[in-house]
Amino acid sequence: MEFENPFLNANKLMKHMEDNGYSKSYILLLKTEINWLRKNGDVIESYEATCIIREGQTISPEMRRRYRLEYGILKWFDARNLS
Numbered sequence: 001m002e003f004e005n006p007f008l009n010a011n012k013l014m015k016h017m018e019d020n021g022y023s024k025s026y027i028l029l030l031k032t033e034i035n036w037l038r039k040n041g042d043v044i045e046s047y048e049a050t051c052i053i054r055e056g057q058t059i060s061p062e063m064r065r066r067y068r069l070e071y072g073i074l075k076w077f078d079a080r081n082l083s
Contacts, residue, residue: 010034013077033070047075 010031017027037050044050051071055064 007034007038009077013073016077017073029066030070030073033067033074037074047071047078 014027014031017030033054036054037044040053041050044053048071051067054067054071058064058067
């Protein structure tokens, strides 16, 4: 899958999140996932598949929840093509 919208429009997504009260630490975590997608996204077919991969890399319930939230945000942003 091509994840170009989050790559090309990451700054707009971060601004949208800042404007809507997301914490700086949460925005930083989302940037980490965008960077992970940049490195690995060319072999992954969907946000859901990416989330499953990332969840499989941890045993922490909090981290698993965080991945579900972050990839939900990225999918929402991409689906609305907020560029």
